[in-house]
Amino acid sequence: MRHNKALPYWAALVLAWSLIPVGVAHAAQVPISAAQVELSVDQEVRAMRLNEQLKCPVCKNQSLAASSSYIAEEMKRTIRLMVRDGKSDDEILSYFVERYSEWVLLAPPKQGVNWILYGVPPVVALGIGFVLWRRFRSVQYVQARSGGQPEARAGTASERAQQWLEQQERL
C-alpha cells in the first residue's frame, strides 16, 4: 500500500498562514538598502549630485559619493529616500546641516564669513598679477633707457649679445 507522507492540503494552508506574521516581523526588522530605493533617471542624477555636495563625516574632505563608509552609505540611502519622497535639494541639504552643521557641506554657503573663502583667491590672484605687471613695466623701463626695444629681448642669448655689440658700435 502506498503511504503518502505529504502534508494534507488544509495543514499546509494553516502552516503557511501561521508563518505570515513571522515573515512580516522579520521584514520589519530588515531595512531596505539604498539599492532597493528605486528612482527615476532624473532622481538618480539628483541623488548623485547631492552625494557630491555632502561631506562624509568620518573621512577627510571626501564626498559621500567617494566614500563607502557605513555612515556615508546610510546618508546616501537617506538622500535616496528623501529624493523619492519628493523633497527638494534645499530641504535635503538642510536636513543634514541641521544634524551635522554647515561643516557637512563640501562647498560652504556664500554668506557671512564664508565670503572670505571665496574672496581671498581672486584677491591673491589679482595681487600676483599686479606684482607681475609692475615687474614687466620695470623691464620695459630698463630697455627703454638702454635704447633697446622690448622685441630686442626676443631670440637666443647669442642673438641678444650680437644686438648689444651692434649697439655698442653705433655709440
Place this chain on the structure above:
Amino acid sequence: MENTQPQAPQPGSGRAKFVVFGVVVAVLVFLAYALTNPAQNLPESPLINQQGKDFSLPDLTTGDMRSLADLRGQYVILNFWASWCTACKTEVPELEALHQALKSAGVTVLGIVVQDEADDARAFASKYQMSFPSLIDLSGSIAVNYGITGLPETFVFNPEGAITRKFIGGVTREMLLAALTDAGFGQQVTGETQ
C-alpha cells in the same frame, strides 16, 4: 666710455616685495593652521539645546520596541556603540558604573547599537556585563538622524527631552556626571559614585 648698462630703477620694487612677502606669509599661516587642525575637529553639534529626535527601536535582548519618548521626565544618557569598536570596550565599565549608581536617581543609560550584527552585540553586552538596556538600529537611520560621525558617541538629555551635551569618542563617569550636573542634575549624588 659711457656706461650703457644703467642700473634698473625698479619702480615700486620695495612695495612689490612687501606684497609677495605678505602673500607667502599668509599662505604659510593658512597651511600651518590647516595641517595642524585635524579634520575631526568638528564644530559643536547643532542638535545641542534642541529636542531629542524621537525613535522607536527594538531592544537588543528582548526585541520589545522602546522609544525615547518613554523616557521623558528622566535624565538620559544615550550611547551609540558597536561590538567592534575599541573605545566602546573602554567606556562600557564607566557607563555601567554610572548606570548602577544613578538608575534609582532618575538617570537612564540607554545604548544604541549601530553598524553591527545583533548576535555580536549581544555577545559583547554579555561579555562586558552590561545591565543597562540597548536598542539596535539596523538601518543606521537613527545614527544619521543624530549626526553621528563615528563610534562611540554619547548624548546627554535633560528631563524635558532636550539634548544638553554631545561627546565624540569615549566617555568617563566624571565627564558624564559633569554633563548631568550642567543639565541640572542634583549635585548631591556626585559623591555616591566616587
